[in-house]
Amino acid sequence: MVTAADRAKGPARASVWLGGKATRTRRTDQPAGLDLDKITAATVRLLDSEGLAKFSMRRLAAELGVTAMSVYWYVDTKDDLLELALDAVMGELVLPGTVDGAETGTGTETETGTGTETGTETEPDGTETGPDGTEGGTEAGADWRIQLRRLAAGYRSVLVRHPWVSPLVGVFLNIGPHALKFAAVSQEVMRSADLPLRGQTGGLAAVFQFVYGFGTVEGHFRDRCARAGMTQDEYHQHAMGGMSEQPSLRRTFEQAQDLMAARGGDTVEEMRERDFDFALDLLIAGIEAKRGA
Missing domain, CATH: 1.10.357.10 (Tetracycline Repressor, domain 2)
Incomplete structure (x- = not known):
């Protein structure tokens, strides 16, 4: 988790994609079955059902049935999760010319x-x-x-x-x-x-x-x-x-x-x-x- 002392050392990074915990894997003492994809999917579900104003790490942890600290092992801040959720829904787009299963032009x-x-x-x-x-x-x-x-x-x-x-x-x-x-x-x-x-x-x-x-x-x-x-x-x-x-x-x-x-x-x-x-x-x-x- 990013602390006030961490922020004092320098400016915050501009994006979760430019560093942070988003690439970490599950520790042995973390809840079984919890991973970044599941956390991101739950974030999207909560944002869809309850809106941006009501979203919190505590609410997300309750949805996942874990403690908030368990979520913080995978991300540093709530903003990280929002950014991950934002990119996840961009993945719903069917793009012209793609051949990775999203769209093949076959009708x-x-x-x-x-x-x-x-x-x-x-x-x-x-x-x-x-x-x-x-x-x-x-x-x-x-x-x-x-x-x-x-x-x-x-x-x-x-x-x-x-x-x-x-x-x-x-x-x-x-x-x-x-x-x-x-x-x-x-x-x-x-x-x-x-x-x-x-x-x-x-x-x-x-x-x-x-x-x-x-x-x-x-x-x-x-x-x-x-x-x-x-x-x-x-x-x-x-x-x-x-x-x-x-x-x-x-x-x-x-x-x-x-x-x-x-x-x-x-x-x-x-x-x-x-x-x-x-x-x-x-x-x-x-x-x-x-x-x-």
């Missing part, structure tokens, strides 16, 4: 952590799509637009399934193995888009910072609805009804009605999907306009 994929196998369907234009409408086709040489959409959809899904991820993304360096693989694949896809080299990081920022913002809002909205004991549609109707009754908000609310009607969609999920798809289309169109510039 099926297994979403890590859910055990759900999803097939692909072929649209009239030849584009492969999954059951959720996400474009597929990740074999070598696949169109960069398809691959970029798939990466964006995957990242959004992680943010929505795990609302605690978004507050941590800007806190840690995100240099774990899964995060680095995601970054490498994303960079390779952007290179395929034929943007000038000086603009490729900007292209990645445009897409993935948009996805980060969209997925963060979506994830926290879903979480708030669940905690309120309401469906997303029920919560939306409740909120819209309250806004329409407030004189100070009524004009803005009325002005937005034509936008809402034009967007279409009978449910919050449908409206959200239309917005996400169209916004991503705009970003890809912008990248296409800058190709070879």
